[in-house]
């Protein structure tokens with residue numbers, strides 16, 4: 001019987017103290033007289049209790065025995081109710097410690113969102129509404145079409161409406177040749193790409209629990225493991241267990257790939273390629289490869305002199321395959337810089353079939369950033385394997401729900417149809433050039449103004 005794909009989320013609260021986004025300061029010199037005044041005015045204890053309850057924090061920040069004398073900052077959501085209702089008595093500000101979480105790309109807000117998603121597996125809700133800018137660098141300059149969000153017949157993504165998020169890895173025949181395709185289907189267009197040097201135990205376990213895949217360096221594997229894709233170089237082919245069905249080979253030439261493919265008969269061989277602006281090489285390789293895994297640095301940039309961001313390099317790779325008329329024959333996996341649930345559909349819209357996540361998994365495990373992730377890998381504290389696995393399962397559950405939300409809002413019934421649908425997205429830079437430049441002229445950037 002058909003069973004809808006489901007990821008079982010379970011509470012996995014933070015195991016390590018993390019700075020809360022908001023800092024709550026109660027000015028005792030104004031707070032104490034306010035309380036004394038309340039005490040004096042109250043005719044009886046129930047009236048006093050009513051007065052105190054009339055200005056509570058619904059999140060329990062003032063819920064300790066001594067109330068406002070010792071606010072529980074960790075619970076503050078920044079709704080500013082207490083500030084508005086008691087001007088001058090309470091200040092709610094951004095915690096400077098919070099600002100230090102993450103690095104220049106994995107910004108504190110992204111890190112805190114992943115923490116929340118990993119702790120409960122739910123879609124994060126920003127109760128006080130969005131107060132930030134509407135465009136920014138990278139993925140923040142790309143907006144997706146939500147035109148179907150108000151479709152009256154929308155039946156709810158968890159109801160009768162079914163949205164398929166199944167994708168395939170491997171090479172497909174586009175004309176019938178009597179042979180079955182050698183492909184592997186997974187239920188979510190996300191795989192783990194374990195950074196080298198990280199203990200992959202919980203990542204492998206999470207992949208197993210969700211039926212997804214984890215790419216792990218061969219040197220970090222001991223024998224055959226379920227839901228794992230060993231990552232190897234041509235020199236390591238002899239060490240790969242024959243039980244693996246999918247293998248990822250690090251290649252930098254078509255010949256290198258062909259050699260690996262010949263040495264691994266019957267296997268799905270993914271070509272792991274470093275994104276460096278060589279779109280022609282990708283198109284050449286795609287004529288032979290079962291699948292290509294295009295890898296960027298941990299901040300989503302190519303490793304070249306003039307690096308493009310993952311958005312541009314994915315569009316270029318996708319278009320190179322379309323021009324070569326082989327786009328439907330193989331799957332394109334793209335990774336590096338995936339730091340939020342929305343980055344998954346955005347990368348797919350740019351042309352990826354599947355997205356790989358790396359540092360985001362470590363953030364879910366409450367890693368510690370040691371500077372920029374592109375230079376020094378974040379480090380992990382010691383934790384229980386069960387907790388770590390559940391955190392990653394929760395992260396996937398939350399991202400799966402958000403993928404369904406965005407697919408439903410775009411009116412997509414199948415994630416495969418989202419691939420390369422650039423017409424369903426808008427880019428801030430294009431809008432500036434096409435819409436505003438003819439009216440207001442070129443935008444003056446801060447540097448240009450300084451130069452003047």
Ligand code: SF4
Pocket residue numbers: 022024056057058059060061075076077078079080081082083092
């Ligand atoms: S800002 Fe909102 S959440 Fe924070 S302490 Fe005040 S009332 Fe509570």
